[in-house]
Amino acid sequence: MQCLTSIVSYFQWRKVTVIYERSNTFSLDSDIISVLSDSLKSVDSTVEQHLAFPPINSLFDPEVAIEQEFRKLSTRRNRVFVVLQSSLQLATCVFQKAHQMGMLEKGFVWIISEEIASLLDSVDSSVIASMQGVIGYKTSFVDTSKLYKKFKIRFERSYLTKYPNDQGNPYPSLFALRAYDAVLAIGKAKKDSVGKLYSNMSNFVGLSGNISFRNGMIDQLPTFKIINVVGNGYRDLAFWSAEDGFSTKPPTQSGRKNDFVKLGPIYWPGSQQTVSRGFSSGVISQKPLRIGVPASGAFHPFVNVSFDEVHNKTFMTGFAVDVFRASLKYLPYDLPFTLIPFYGTYDELVHEIHRKRFDAAVGDINILEERYKWADFSQPYAKSEHVDDPEFGDSSLFQQVGTIFWFSFSLLLFAQKKPCSAAEFWIAVTR
Structure with a gap:
């Protein structure tokens, strides 16, 4: 939430509309919106509206449901949309429908959270084509280590064997790396009794980065990579951490805090060259x-x-x-x-x-x-x-x-x- 708030603050957007898919725990959804609202208040911004979709597998016709809600949004002046919590399936429908309805043209801003941004390597070109100009943030990890390269080769072989007709990219997402690291961490602690499993987990270097524990909890704040969807994929804009804010290099490499980092150049929706103000005055009244x-x-x-x-x-x-x-x-x-x-x-x-x-x-x-x-x-x-x-x-x-x-x-x-x-x-x- 701090990373998302920093992005909103950097571009001085004062209102955002949050789109998310309801989880099985409604209280968790409320907590997420509440935390984001409190975080945005610290930078003089606010959640103007939040649009909650039920789980996509419960919708009879997802495209119709999304279009109906988007028509309501088109009557409002706010043009900054945040896809905060969503399955990849719903997010795909959201962006394809938004693109079809002209909501990814000049003046619009779309931000995706890690849940979607970390899966962009796994989607096909038609999905990327409907997300041109979107910005987002994803956890940064080292993809040049020997451990990662070895795992990637094994993952791709296994994936293509199981899904030979899949048109997506067979790359391991962050969630695959975390799953592997979680199993590895449990494996390192399996010699102990179950009651002491977490307290006996040792620190190690995993696929998703350095894994360290304190009092049974992961003791490391992530570094995020700010990305911009353009062309056939996305490009990196900067890094962000809670300690250093935006930086041109990961905090471990930067050596010092950056006083000012410019995010850009950015490809915005509709090929817009300048930052959108995130607001339209023409929706309510066209009269000057x-x-x-x-x-x-x-x-x-x-x-x-x-x-x-x-x-x-x-x-x-x-x-x-x-x-x-x-x-x-x-x-x-x-x-x-x-x-x-x-x-x-x-x-x-x-x-x-x-x-x-x-x-x-x-x-x-x-x-x-x-x-x-x-x-x-x-x-x-x-x-x-x-x-x-x-x-x-x-x-x-x-x-x-x-x-x-x-x-x-x-x-x-x-x-x-x-x-x-x-x-x-x-x-x-x-x-």
Whole structure:
């Protein structure tokens, strides 16, 4: 869960939708979601929704069931999906249906946990083709040792003998290696009584890595490999451990903690080159925001509305407009908008906003904090007005942006009401 949380935090996604297959123990499912939710809260993110499928062998028609649930998800704005707990069979159906329904196009993010990522070597090309752009994490182990190479040859021979017509790759997954190591560990302790079996297990180097015990428990945190599904398989992006975070090499080889590791370049769904914001504003409403721009202000360097008769086009420029456009880049989703010149007073513009002719005016920070809340522009922006919504990231950032907005807004307000004194101008600037 810490590794998954680190991935979500790195890309600054504020909401995720979790998809999982119910196990035989319902309480275990609840615990997994609870642990993930608590972990995400530490990085200002949250589980917006979790979609639980019953075991796939209990579904009469898995494809129909998955499609029905995915149609419900398509009405929501969140675009970050995590396949947290699933059999390979259900995960295969999930991605093939998601690919068919256009949910692996630009703007979408899919993350797979170790349960699926560690089995990618065993799936055929049709499954990989439906997972292009997916990222995930899997336990890292040394696959260059003589012990592993010898076991791999024996495993492949045995597998092909038993399943000669299988189209998948006959490679041993992590779970096969762990099963082998578990039997080996028990074999080392079989000379003791059953009651002391676990306490007498010795430390050794297994196929899945170094196996060590303390008080009858495995005493080693795993190192994960961050992967990106692309082409006919996947490529490695980085390593992650609880102690060092992301690193370019396994912690045992890195020698020191990396201060900053860039994950990339990444092949995202739909061949997107940039990181998806994980959010879509067009699902609920396709209409752009109507932003009123004061056209009669005296401070033209801040807001200036001009009309080009040759091209029959209105231009809106100035510091406040530039700040507004730049601030939209910090939103975790695309926000369509239209700038509309307003030739009355600013008080009249505020009145028109309350009448819902406009959604907001240049200079208002509230539209960045809550998409559909009507703002009261007659009151100065204060820290108490800030809404702490994890969807919008670091609150300090928006406090800084709010200060800039209020700076330009104050000048506009003074310009509309009356000429201001030097003291009033200084108060407006320093606020």
